[in-house]
Structure formats: C-alpha cells, structure tokens
Amino acid sequence: MSQTKHRPQVAIICGSGLGMLADTLKCQDSFPYCDIPGFPQSTVKGHAGRLVFGELKGKTCVCMQGRFHMYEGHSLCKTTFPVRVFKLLGVETLIVTNAAGSLADGFQPGDIMIIKDHVNFPGLVGLNPLTGPNDEKFGPRFPAMSDCYDKGLRCLAKEIAKQLGVSGLMHEGVYAMVGGPTFETIAEARLLHQLGVDAVGMSTAPEVVMATHCGLRVFGISLITNKVVKSYEDSDSVNHDGVLEVGRLRSQTVQQLVTELISRMEINNNNTPNNAV
Numbered sequence: 001m002s003q004t005k006h007r008p009q010v011a012i013i014c015g016s017g018l019g020m021l022a023d024t025l026k027c028q029d030s031f032p033y034c035d036i037p038g039f040p041q042s043t044v045k046g047h048a049g050r051l052v053f054g055e056l057k058g059k060t061c062v063c064m065q066g067r068f069h070m071y072e073g074h075s076l077c078k079t080t081f082p083v084r085v086f087k088l089l090g091v092e093t094l095i096v097t098n099a100a101g102s103l104a105d106g107f108q109p110g111d112i113m114i115i116k117d118h119v120n121f122p123g124l125v126g127l128n129p130l131t132g133p134n135d136e137k138f139g140p141r142f143p144a145m146s147d148c149y150d151k152g153l154r155c156l157a158k159e160i161a162k163q164l165g166v167s168g169l170m171h172e173g174v175y176a177m178v179g180g181p182t183f184e185t186i187a188e189a190r191l192l193h194q195l196g197v198d199a200v201g202m203s204t205a206p207e208v209v210m211a212t213h214c215g216l217r218v219f220g221i222s223l224i225t226n227k228v229v230k231s232y233e234d235s236d237s238v239n240h241d242g243v244l245e246v247g248r249l250r251s252q253t254v255q256q257l258v259t260e261l262i263s264r265m266e267i268n269n270n271n272t273p274n275n276a277v
C-alpha cells in the first residue's frame with residue numbers, strides 16, 4: 001500500500017487479449033508482477049503481467065493485466081493469490097473477463113456472454129483453491145456457491161448493452177472451466193454441450209471461488225472467441241492467435257461495457273483496506 005496512493009474499490013482481471021481494459025485507467029501506478037512479492041510470472045501471450053492501479057469514472061480500480069492459469073504450472077493457491085490481495089486492499093467488487101469457446105448453438109465469435117454461473121471441472125475433482133486449512137479471516141470452511149455472479153450487476157450490464165446498442169452481441173450463460181492447455185476434443189465438446197455448458201475456457205472459476213469465499217461481489221464476462229468444434233465433419237480448428245485476434249476486434253466494446261458498468265455500479269465502502277498489506 002505504501003507504493004501507491006490508490007485504494008481500489010473495484011478489481012478487474014483481464015482475460016486473454018483483453019488487457020486493454022487497464023489502459024482506460026487514469027492517473028496510473030503500474031507494477032510488473034516480478035516486483036510484487038508472492039505474484040508468479042505471466043507466461044502466456046496476451047497476458048502482459050502488470051498490476052495497474054488508477055481511476056475510472058470516479059471509482060478507484062486495480063487491474064490485473066494478465067492472469068495466472070493452472071496449466072502454467074501454478075498451484076491454484078498461487079493463481080488466486082491476487083484475489084485475496086484485492087480483498088485486503090479494500091476491494092469490494094471483482095470483475096472477471098476471459099476468452100472462451102462457445103458450445104451454445106446461437107453464439108458467434110465476437111459475441112459477449114455475461115456469466116450467470118459456472119461449472120468448475122477442476123474443482124469437482126478436488127482441485128479447488130480452498131483445499132487445505134481454512135483461513136476463517138477470509139471466509140467459512142464451506143462457502144455456498146449458488147449465487148456467485150451478482151444478479152444486480154448482470155441486470156445492469158444488460159441495460160447498458162441495450163443503451164450502447166450492442167444487445168445483439170450479448171448472451172447470458174454458463175461458463176465451464178477445464179484444465180487446459182489442450183483445447184477440447186470433439187467428444188469432450190459434445191459432452192460439455194450435453195451438460196448445458198454455453199462457453200468453455202481455462203480460467204476464472206478458481207478466482208470466483210476465492211472471491212465468493214471472502215465476500216466479494218462478482219461480475220464476469222466471456223468474450224466468445226471461437227466456436228468449439230463439435231462435428232467430425234468440421235475442419236475448423238481453434239488456436240491461441242485466433243483467440244487474441246477476436247480480443248483485439250472486440251476490445252472497444254468490452255471496454256465500453258466494463259467502463260459504463262463501473263461508472264454506474266454502487267459501492268458501499270464496507271470493505272476497509274487492511275493497513276498491514
């Protein structure tokens with residue numbers, strides 16, 4: 001806290017190719033992850049690896065320009081470490097963004113999905129960031145996850161999308177996290193589709209679990225960067241550069257949505273910074 005005057009109320013985690021969200025912050029203080037104790041390094045293209053503090057539409061924000069993924073070899077504890085740092089800094093609301101492939105039939109690359117719920121596949125088999133002794137300072141041993149994605153913010157985002165004239169791009173749905181780094185086989189894609197998953201990616205769920213555990217309000221969006229191939233007749237194939245390219249093409253819309261949401265969200269200021277950080 002001695003390194004910046006900013007006391008953030010809102011934290012944003014930028015997904016693949018969505019790091020430009022940090023560029024919207026005014027009066028920036030920025031820190032490469034290598035200078036922050038306890039932060040791992042970003043190793044994925046499209047994740048710059050900087051923590052940026054600044055002001056946006058009257059709110060103080062902190063933005064992770066690059067996130068950590070389980071497939072990079074980090075423990076889930078490490079990948080979600082920043083969420084607890086945000087909590088201690090006084091953050092009240094976490095905005096998570098990601099790039100994801102779509103399973104839902106009506107979704108197109110470039111569409112935006114407001115996350116209504118998630119399936120945490122690694123979590124279902126015991127790879128949960130809350131595994132191990134529970135720190136009661138942050139939250140309970142057995143936190144409920146039935147209401148992770150704040151309904152009020154989801155409604156507000158839909159209203160904003162309408163006003164921005166981008167409702168046609170918007171959906172609401174279920175995100176599933178898989179471990180990666182492999183993209184899905186066709187059999188896996190069909191399985192996910194049958195299970196009711198709308199979009200699949202390789203992140204986000206552990207961050208949201210940690211945030212919900214410590215009482216942060218969460219809003220999440222997936223930028224649909226590709227359709228997940230579900231047919232053996234389909235010759236399409238997904239790759240990371242294509243994912244980043246869709247991020248670039250939709251950067252402005254995602255930026256506008258998130259900026260307006262931050263501008264219009266109410267902050268209660270009931271999470272005071274912990275001066276020991």
Ligand SMILES: O=P(O)(O)O[C@@H]1C[C@H](O)[C@@H](CO)O1
Binds near residue numbers: 016067098099203
């Ligand atoms: O950090 P996110 O979840 O946005 O990154 C997605 C999942 C993989 O890391 C990568 C695949 O292109 O993009």
Ligand code: HPA
Binds near residue numbers: 101183227228243
């Ligand atoms: O199709 C996908 N699958 C998993 N993760 C992804 N991230 C972007 N697209 C995808």
